[in-house]
Amino acid sequence: MKPGNDRLARRVEQQAKRMQRAERERPTLLAQTVYLGSLGLMFILPVVGGVYLGHWLDEQLAGYSMRWTLSLLFLGLLVGAFNVYWMIKSHE
Template sequence: MEPNRNRRLQQRLERQARRLKQAERERSTLLAQTIYLGTLGLVMVLPVVAGAYIGHWLDSLADGYSTRWTLSLILLGVMVGAFNVYALIKE
């Protein structure tokens, strides 16, 4: 029973060593991580800015002072941006 246990332990250690070597080879650089974070930021901010711009334009068409469209589309932009970030990270 003891040789079988040693063999399984050795196989597990070899598999972990292969995984560590592969992870070391595939490690991303600082530039790649910076680009990834910048992409996440843009994916989050662009829908919010677009919502604010379109909402302000729609509010300017209304008579009097209105912020209904601006606030609604900013909130929609936050939700869309959060979903985009989630989808990009999950990928």
């Protein structure tokens, strides 16, 4: 064989192995669904927790107020967005 043919054969073999490995390691539909569900929970749980805690705190104070509810809602949104960002960055 000529040296050029030998290099070409090695490159084709490497690419074939890479394609086979990519096919084996491709995430399944179930794995993708679990990942998206986890992202959703990581966003929603701080929001719901913040609203629940804020509502409870507002009920403990005299008079009608939504100060704690709204404040902890926005804090939950920030925490949830950070959680999603962090999970996506760490998953790459």
